Amino acid sequence: MADIEQDRPRPVVLEARGIHKSFGGVEVLHGVDVELRRGTVHAIIGENGAGKSTLMKILAGAYQQDAGRIMLEGREIRMKKPIQALHAGIVMIHQELNLAPHLTAAENLFLGREPLLIPPLPILDRKRVFEESRRLAEEHGFRFDTSEKISNLSVAQAQLVEILKAIARGGKVLIMDEPTSSLSGGEVEDLLRTVIELKRKNVSILYISHRIEEIFCVADEVTVLRDGRKVFHSAVSETNEANLVRQMVGRDLEDFYPEKKRAAGRPMLKVESLSSEGGFEGVSFEVRSGEIVGISGLVGAGRTEVAETIFGARPATGGRMLLEGGEIRPRSPRDAIRMGIGLATEDRKRTGLFLPLSLIANITAANVPAMTAGGVVMRRGRQARTAKALINDLSVRCRGPRDPARSLSGGNQQKVVLAKWLCCDSKVLILDEPTRGIDVGAKVEIYKLMERLAEEGRAILVVSSELPELLGITDRILVMRRGRLVAELESARTNEEEVMGYAALVGQTAVHASATP
Ligand SMILES: Nc1ncnc2c1ncn2[C@@H]1O[C@H](COP(=O)(O)OP(=O)(O)OP(=O)(O)O)[C@@H](O)[C@H]1O
Ligand SMILES: [Mg+2]
Numbered sequence: 001m002a003d004i005e006q007d008r009p010r011p012v013v014l015e016a017r018g019i020h021k022s023f024g025g026v027e028v029l030h031g032v033d034v035e036l037r038r039g040t041v042h043a044i045i046g047e048n049g050a051g052k053s054t055l056m057k058i059l060a061g062a063y064q065q066d067a068g069r070i071m072l073e074g075r076e077i078r079m080k081k082p083i084q085a086l087h088a089g090i091v092m093i094h095q096e097l098n099l100a101p102h103l104t105a106a107e108n109l110f111l112g113r114e115p116l117l118i119p120p121l122p123i124l125d126r127k128r129v130f131e132e133s134r135r136l137a138e139e140h141g142f143r144f145d146t147s148e149k150i151s152n153l154s155v156a157q158a159q160l161v162e163i164l165k166a167i168a169r170g171g172k173v174l175i176m177d178e179p180t181s182s183l184s185g186g187e188v189e190d191l192l193r194t195v196i197e198l199k200r201k202n203v204s205i206l207y208i209s210h211r212i213e214e215i216f217c218v219a220d221e222v223t224v225l226r227d228g229r230k231v232f233h234s235a236v237s238e239t240n241e242a243n244l245v246r247q248m249v250g251r252d253l254e255d256f257y258p259e260k261k262r263a264a265g266r267p268m269l270k271v272e273s274l275s276s277e278g279g280f281e282g283v284s285f286e287v288r289s290g291e292i293v294g295i296s297g298l299v300g301a302g303r304t305e306v307a308e309t310i311f312g313a314r315p316a317t318g319g320r321m322l323l324e325g326g327e328i329r330p331r332s333p334r335d336a337i338r339m340g341i342g343l344a345t346e347d348r349k350r351t352g353l354f355l356p357l358s359l360i361a362n363i364t365a366a367n368v369p370a371m372t373a374g375g376v377v378m379r380r381g382r383q384a385r386t387a388k389a390l391i392n393d394l395s396v397r398c399r400g401p402r403d404p405a406r407s408l409s410g411g412n413q414q415k416v417v418l419a420k421w422l423c424c425d426s427k428v429l430i431l432d433e434p435t436r437g438i439d440v441g442a443k444v445e446i447y448k449l450m451e452r453l454a455e456e457g458r459a460i461l462v463v464s465s466e467l468p469e470l471l472g473i474t475d476r477i478l479v480m481r482r483g484r485l486v487a488e489l490e491s492a493r494t495n496e497e498e499v500m501g502y503a504a505l506v507g508q509t510a511v512h513a514s515a516t517p
Helices: 052-059 082-088 105-109 126-139 155-168 186-200 212-218 241-249 303-310 333-339 348-352 359-364 380-393 410-422 440-455 467-473 496-504
Strands: 012-023 026-037 041-046 067-072 090-093 173-177 204-208 221-226 229-235 267-276 280-288 292-296 318-323 326-328 341-344 428-432 459-463 476-481 484-490
Touching: 012 052, 012 204, 026 041, 026 052, 026 067, 026 204, 026 221, 026 229, 041 052, 041 212, 041 241, 052 090, 052 173, 052 204, 082 090, 090 155, 105 126, 105 155, 126 155, 155 186, 186 204, 186 212, 204 212, 212 241, 221 241, 229 241, 241 440, 267 303, 267 459, 280 303, 280 318, 280 459, 280 476, 292 303, 292 440, 292 467, 303 341, 303 428, 303 459, 333 341, 341 410, 348 410, 359 380, 359 410, 380 410, 410 428, 410 440, 440 459, 440 467, 467 496, 476 496, 484 496
Parallel strands: 041 204, 041 221, 090 173, 173 204, 280 484, 292 459, 292 476, 341 428, 428 459
Antiparallel strands: 012 026, 012 067, 221 229, 267 280, 267 318, 318 326, 476 484
């Protein structure tokens, strides 16, 4: 879908030259250049910790570069605060959305520049707020009710409100940092369509994603960052997926999924007609030791709720759970952990990590018995050794195990969440979207690790929206739809179409990655 005219290149809107940035004396960007052309999408890709988000935050005025220049439409701009970028027309769509949850979508769109009934009297012209926001939404083909509160919208819809807000404020340059990482299936397609639509309206977009197929769907140009340096730049039409992976990781990736050498042993986890009101109903399945079982389904199908219920974070309102044949009723995560059940959650900011604390503290947090003497005295040496080993195993990019979790890049934080659960000897390990935001190279490492854990005899349950991943690493796939288990498929004997068919009932019309050779 690359549409840069060969003979008449589009004008450069935003240009960064020689951007340097250090944190605490460590340089993470070593003089990066990037150019964004009007009405195009420029994808920025690279491994976890490569410097993508840092570069974007500099362009959006959230961080300041130590050296280097930023030019907007040919004129150098100096930004000390995001508001200055905003005034210049550069808007970053954050992963953690910047919306007021208790206000309606319409009110959010006009936040800070509300139309007044009789200026200067501070009386809001509510009618205008709602009419104009409806018009805006319609004009951009957004299908949601702008009089709905943000808290009642899905993540995908809230994200659209944020994008609309950016355009309504005259945004010329949009910066999207992993916009699809918390969306699934149809929502991703909607977002990609929106991006293509914005491009047609001459909005220029910097787009970060770890899903390479998206780049071939929406981007015109691609830049690869590695260790804070630009190592590759090309028109999307002149490269391919294998090449981009090689540029990112620095080598060819063979054997993406590990070879399965394990055999299923005795039943570890069994759930019988398990229900949790408002989440799911009558779910039955079994996971044996040495098995990796996947749960597939659309967002809202009840997958995360099943995981939370087994982990004691959500009450079961019917049915039974058995661990190694004995009935269990975990009433809290603490209960579940004690019984030998671990859950690496998908939402690392809310429930996974203590951001101000060190990596050591985070990684060893769920394994109190092994890390203390008598549950009281901390065994510092053991904590540090365990943490270091896992940081190594998962190639977490950090300065050292005493770094605060906050200082890590998004993908590296996700690896720490995983490390925390790998540190416990859980018999049953539940992983909810374990590779969300993780780069391709690190994914391979995580798959290997899961394979190794299963070989050791643990039972692993994986919730994932990435079908190729589920098909590649699991033995069986459970498909959920609207709170019910609708199919159980053998991974080696099924395919994406079949799983999607069960998950969605209606066939999805996919926006396919067209340019991948
Ligand atoms: N506030 C900070 N303090 C200290 N170090 C930081 C800070 N923010 C980022 N870094 C470091 O800068 C480097 C680049 O991080 P950045 O978040 O830009 O990576 P990224 O390419 O966006 O990675 P990911 O794909 O994981 O999101 C990392 O080594 C990270 O640890
Ligand atoms: Mg990032």
